[in-house]
Amino acid sequence: xxxxxxxxxxxxxxxxxxxxxxxxxxxxxxxxxxxxxxxxxxxxxxxxxxxxxxxxxxxxxxxxxxxxxxxxxxxxxxxxxxxxxxxxxxxxxxxxxxxxxxxxxxxxxxxxxxxxxxxxxxxxxxxxxxxxxxxxxxxxxxxxxxxxxxxxxxxxxxxxxxxxxxxxxxxxxxxxxxxxxxxxxxxxxxxxxxxxxxxxxxxxxxxxxxxxxxxxxxxxxxxxxxxxxxxxxxxxxxxxxxxxxxxxxxxxxxxxxxxxxxxxxxxxxxxxxxxxxxxxxxxxxxxxxxxxxxxxxxxxxxxxxxxxxxxxxxxxxxxxxxxxxxxxxxxxxxxxxxxxxxxxxxxxxxxxxxxxxxxxxxxxxxxxxxxxxxxxxxxxxxxxxxxxxxxxxxxxxxxxxxxxxxxxxxxxxxxxxxxxxxxxxxxxxxxxxxxxxxxxxxxxxxxxxxxxxxxxxxxxxxxxxxxxxxxxxxxxxxxxxxxxxxxxxxxx
Amino acid sequence: xxxxxxxxxxxxxxxxxxxxxxxxxxxxxxxxxxxxxxxxxxxxxxxxxxxxxxxxxxxxxxxxxxxxxxxxxxxxxxxxxxxxxxxxxxxxxxxxxxxxxxxxxxxxxxxxxxxxxxxxxxxxxxxxxxxxxxxxxxxxxxxxxxxxxxxxxxxxxxxxxxxxxxxxxxxxxxxxxxxxxxxxxxxxxxxxxxxxxxxxxxxxxxxxxxxxxxxxxxxxxxxxxxxxxxxxxxxxxxxxxxxxxxxxxxxxxxxxxxxxxxxxxxxxxxxxxxxxxxxxxxxxxxxxxxxxxxxxxxxxxxxxxxxxxxxxxxxxxxxxxxxxxxxxxxxxxxxxxxxxxxxxxxxxxxxxxxxxxxxxxxxxxxxxxxxxxxxxxxxxxxxxxxxxxxxxxxxxxxxxxxxxxxxxxxxxxxxxxxxxxxxxxxxxxxxxxxxxxxxxxxxxxxxxxxxxxxxxxxxxxxxxxxxxxxxxxxxxxxxxx
Numbered sequence: 001x002x003x004x005x006x007x008x009x010x011x012x013x014x015x016x017x018x019x020x021x022x023x024x025x026x027x028x029x030x031x032x033x034x035x036x037x038x039x040x041x042x043x044x045x046x047x048x049x050x051x052x053x054x055x056x057x058x059x060x061x062x063x064x065x066x067x068x069x070x071x072x073x074x075x076x077x078x079x080x081x082x083x084x085x086x087x088x089x090x091x092x093x094x095x096x097x098x099x100x101x102x103x104x105x106x107x108x109x110x111x112x113x114x115x116x117x118x119x120x121x122x123x124x125x126x127x128x129x130x131x132x133x134x135x136x137x138x139x140x141x142x143x144x145x146x147x148x149x150x151x152x153x154x155x156x157x158x159x160x161x162x163x164x165x166x167x168x169x170x171x172x173x174x175x176x177x178x179x180x181x182x183x184x185x186x187x188x189x190x191x192x193x194x195x196x197x198x199x200x201x202x203x204x205x206x207x208x209x210x211x212x213x214x215x216x217x218x219x220x221x222x223x224x225x226x227x228x229x230x231x232x233x234x235x236x237x238x239x240x241x242x243x244x245x246x247x248x249x250x251x252x253x254x255x256x257x258x259x260x261x262x263x264x265x266x267x268x269x270x271x272x273x274x275x276x277x278x279x280x281x282x283x284x285x286x287x288x289x290x291x292x293x294x295x296x297x298x299x300x301x302x303x304x305x306x307x308x309x310x311x312x313x314x315x316x317x318x319x320x321x322x323x324x325x326x327x328x329x330x331x332x333x334x335x336x337x338x339x340x341x342x343x344x345x346x347x348x349x350x351x352x353x354x355x356x357x358x359x360x361x362x363x364x365x366x367x368x369x370x371x372x373x374x375x376x377x378x379x380x381x382x383x384x385x386x387x388x389x390x391x392x393x394x395x396x397x398x399x400x401x402x403x404x405x406x407x408x409x410x411x412x413x414x415x416x417x418x419x420x421x422x423x424x425x426x427x428x429x430x431x432x433x434x435x436x437x438x439x440x441x442x443x444x445x446x447x448x449x450x451x452x453x454x455x456x457x458x459x460x461x462x463x464x465x466x467x468x469x470x471x472x473x474x475x476x477x478x479x480x481x482x483x484x485x486x487x488x489x490x491x492x
Numbered sequence: 493x494x495x496x497x498x499x500x501x502x503x504x505x506x507x508x509x510x511x512x513x514x515x516x517x518x519x520x521x522x523x524x525x526x527x528x529x530x531x532x533x534x535x536x537x538x539x540x541x542x543x544x545x546x547x548x549x550x551x552x553x554x555x556x557x558x559x560x561x562x563x564x565x566x567x568x569x570x571x572x573x574x575x576x577x578x579x580x581x582x583x584x585x586x587x588x589x590x591x592x593x594x595x596x597x598x599x600x601x602x603x604x605x606x607x608x609x610x611x612x613x614x615x616x617x618x619x620x621x622x623x624x625x626x627x628x629x630x631x632x633x634x635x636x637x638x639x640x641x642x643x644x645x646x647x648x649x650x651x652x653x654x655x656x657x658x659x660x661x662x663x664x665x666x667x668x669x670x671x672x673x674x675x676x677x678x679x680x681x682x683x684x685x686x687x688x689x690x691x692x693x694x695x696x697x698x699x700x701x702x703x704x705x706x707x708x709x710x711x712x713x714x715x716x717x718x719x720x721x722x723x724x725x726x727x728x729x730x731x732x733x734x735x736x737x738x739x740x741x742x743x744x745x746x747x748x749x750x751x752x753x754x755x756x757x758x759x760x761x762x763x764x765x766x767x768x769x770x771x772x773x774x775x776x777x778x779x780x781x782x783x784x785x786x787x788x789x790x791x792x793x794x795x796x797x798x799x800x801x802x803x804x805x806x807x808x809x810x811x812x813x814x815x816x817x818x819x820x821x822x823x824x825x826x827x828x829x830x831x832x833x834x835x836x837x838x839x840x841x842x843x844x845x846x847x848x849x850x851x852x853x854x855x856x857x858x859x860x861x862x863x864x865x866x867x868x869x870x871x872x873x874x875x876x877x878x879x880x881x882x883x884x885x886x887x888x889x890x891x892x893x894x895x896x897x898x899x900x901x902x903x904x905x906x907x908x909x910x911x912x913x914x915x916x917x918x919x920x921x922x923x924x925x926x927x928x929x930x931x932x933x934x935x936x937x938x939x940x941x942x943x944x945x946x947x948x949x950x951x952x953x954x955x956x957x958x959x960x961x962x963x964x965x966x967x968x969x970x971x972x973x
Contacts, residue, residue: 391622392626397551400663403663404670407664407667407671438644472548473550478552
């Protein structure tokens with residue numbers, strides 16, 4: 001079992017998906033999907049322990065040796081990402097039972113879970129594979145299922161949001177494919193390890209440089225780097241609650257992971273950051289992402305859209321860290337990948353609780369919720385504190401290391417942008433807090449009660465994880481530092 | 493024992509939040525917890541001078557650490573003792589004014605005290621920063637307690653200024669320090685070394701001074717008058733004692749134990765602070781002169797008094813630092829008396845403005861007596877505690893030849909007299925005006941007994957601190973080294 005764990009990690013959800021489509025009743029479909037998700041999560045934990053114990057694990061698909069055969073490889077970074085993605089799914093499943101039964105028609109729920117399992121499989125596949133083209137395959141699997149998931153949202157705008165994402169996402173994926181194609185033309189291989197070996201001789205080749213450019217832009221679209229972020233705002237805003245939370249915690253993060261693999265493992269720091277000005281490009285874009293995202297968030301009347309713009313800014317932090325191309329910078333980026341997933345996931349889940357009771361996520365409708373939905377809003381406040389980056393939360397840890405990396409390199413302008421964005425996050429979170437705690441519910445408002453415990457529990461699990469990661473952070477930070485060190489030095 | 497100082501108020505907060513339906517029991521918890529806390533702190537003072545606790549490592553090599561240290565003891569003794577008195581006072585105030593959401597009030601109050609203890613006993617800059625931020629957050633619900641539009645706006649100013657300074661300036665300074673020295677532990681003599689250039693230290697110093705927004709130095713002082721919208725017990729304990737003292741405490745700790753007083757003198761950095769602080773002293777007093785709202789006047793007086801402390805620290809002189817540490821206690825006890833009196837006046841008569849206080853001395857003799865004691869302490873007249881601080885600061889400045897400080901002290905004392913003494917005269921020697929302002933209780937007596945008791949206790953302590961300053965003076969000496 002253990003030796004096949006890598007491939008089972010992907011195969012189980014992948015096979016589970018079509019099986020789920022045949023399950024007749026919605027609740028059974030949920031049960032099946034939960035079982036699959038928790039299996040995937042258990043497997044990711046096993047992999048993590050194995051990698052921690054004995055180093056990176058490789059696996060040749062179908063026993064065909066690389067570089068012709070497809071290779072799967074899991075090192076510390078991949079293992080951690082696997083735990084993150086499957087963990088977000090696992091925590092969210094109890095939530096999905098209640099929220100999806102309200103947001104999607106009974107007849108379509110089996111299809112929903114099918115698409116969800118496909119998405120999960122796609123994301124997990126992107127992480128484990130060590131073959132550049134295989135990444136594209138899983139990228140498309142996860143993207144196509146994501147478009148469907150978003151389209152299943154209740155709002156009339158969900159379909160439009162899904163279509164917008166489909167167009168832009170396909171462009172992104174196509175760019176990535178073009179880039180990989182260019183690499184294949186010049187090197188004859190698709191295996192990442194092999195590419196890493198062959199590419200250093202080809203650094204002067206303009207085809208290779210173009211390949212990196214295409215791949216980077218394609219991925220940048222997928223992880224919503226400014227100015228390629230426009231699809232994110234609608235997609236997160238109009239998707240079903242569970243989908244928004246799951247995507248916020250996983251989709252962009254996995255694309256960032258692929259970026260790290262391509263840039264550091266395949267191309268190498270020297271080529272990407274010294275021969276080519278990738279660092280400068282990312283720094284500039286991250287600078288704007290951080291400011292624009294936070295600034296626009298302040299003016300959003302729809303709380304989910306506000307959180308989506310906030311995500312744009314937070315992704316800016318991650319890219320900023322990576323753009324420094326130093327161990328400190330990449331550490332900060334890695335930490336924020338995890339911490340943001342925890343914080344944003346929690347926030348979207350909480351907003352989903354509100355949507356469950358109110359049927360709306362407009363800021364206006366949050367009036368007086370502090371009194372009527374105390375546990376929900378308390379979870380919101382605590383997750384928001386992590387987002388803002390105040391002490392004892394996960395967000396503080398990644399913010400500290402980002403500050404450290406920026407100060408260490410003397411990047412004062414970027415530091416000022418990060419500080420401004422933190423203060424702006426205070427403003428847009430403050431709007432929600434003021435509405436919830438300082439205003440009274442009007443008689444013509446929808447009657448509310450506290451959210452059902454099955455919705456609250458996953459929210460609070462994530463909130464507590466935020467606090468735990470904020471307090472017992474030492475080990476996680478050590479791991480991140482080690483991974484960053486290896487990425488920056490050797491690429492593996 | 494050290495951890496108990498945190499656990500007691502935290503546990504109290506938890507228990508209080510459950511006791512909403514039994515107000516007497518709930519209040520008993522506050523009183524019991526505050527007494528227990530004070531006992532614990534006193535035990536630390538007597539026995540636990542060397543107590544240290546190291547918790548989980550938040551960053552590489554920097555754990556959440558607590559350590560007992562003289563300055564921290566001053567702060568903790570003052571805060572915990574005054575919590576007992578304020579609890580008594582709050583019972584009277586909240587019930588007489590029929591305030592809403594009292595459970596929430598007492599719970600957040602206890603949490604704020606826990607944060608104050610965390611600040612007092614922080615063993616390194618990271619722990620201090622953590623509890624400093626938490627104090628800001630825990631006091632926010634107290635500032636915005638009434639839930640009105642005005643309190644919401646005040647809350648925005650409060651949170652906005654305090655978080656902007658702490659995230660934008662203080663955190664940067666702390667991370668820089670960590671980057672430069674690799675440690676954040678409070679060490680006598682500071683943790684800086686000569687390899688760090690004077691320019692860097694100068695910038696770091698600036699970031700630290702303005703990063704600690706709770707010192708209410710100009711121009712980041714606006715949060716303090718804004719916070720006066722809170723119920724008076726909040727203004728009394730938190731904004732006369734805990735929060736503002738946390739500010740100057742943090743600044744003194746940073747100057748003495750992170751940057752190092754002698755190091756700063758050697759490098760010649762930070763000379764500008766004396767002038768900024770001195771300007772704040774004078775300007776705040778001038779603004780106080782023009783205030784008609786009693787609490788706002790007291791707020792500006794607090795800004796001025798805090799600036800005394802900052803000015804003292806800024807001279808980098810040993811005796812002045814001693815005064816700064818001592819004034820944490822002296823000002824705290826005097827100011828809380830003044831705020832208690834203001835709250836008593838409001839409770840008894842609904843009056844908030846100076847112009848309405850004519851002849852109130854006859855109706856509220858005890859309250860006004862206490863007010864007079866507090867006012868005289870601010871002006872620094874013996875036998876009030878404030879006299880000791882000002883006298884020693886004056887003598888230290890004179891010896892050092894620091895005529896700016898001397899001048900500032902003289903001018904500001906005159907200004908203090910100009911805005912405090914008229915209130916006393918108005919209260920005692922002017923007849924009551926017959927103009928009835930809506931909302932005021934025209935025919936009223938003294939404030940509720942429990943509030944008067946609290947007032948008298950703090951007033952007597954103000955005098956007591958003058959007569960027996962030994963404990964605090966001894967601790968202050970040890971801070972200055």
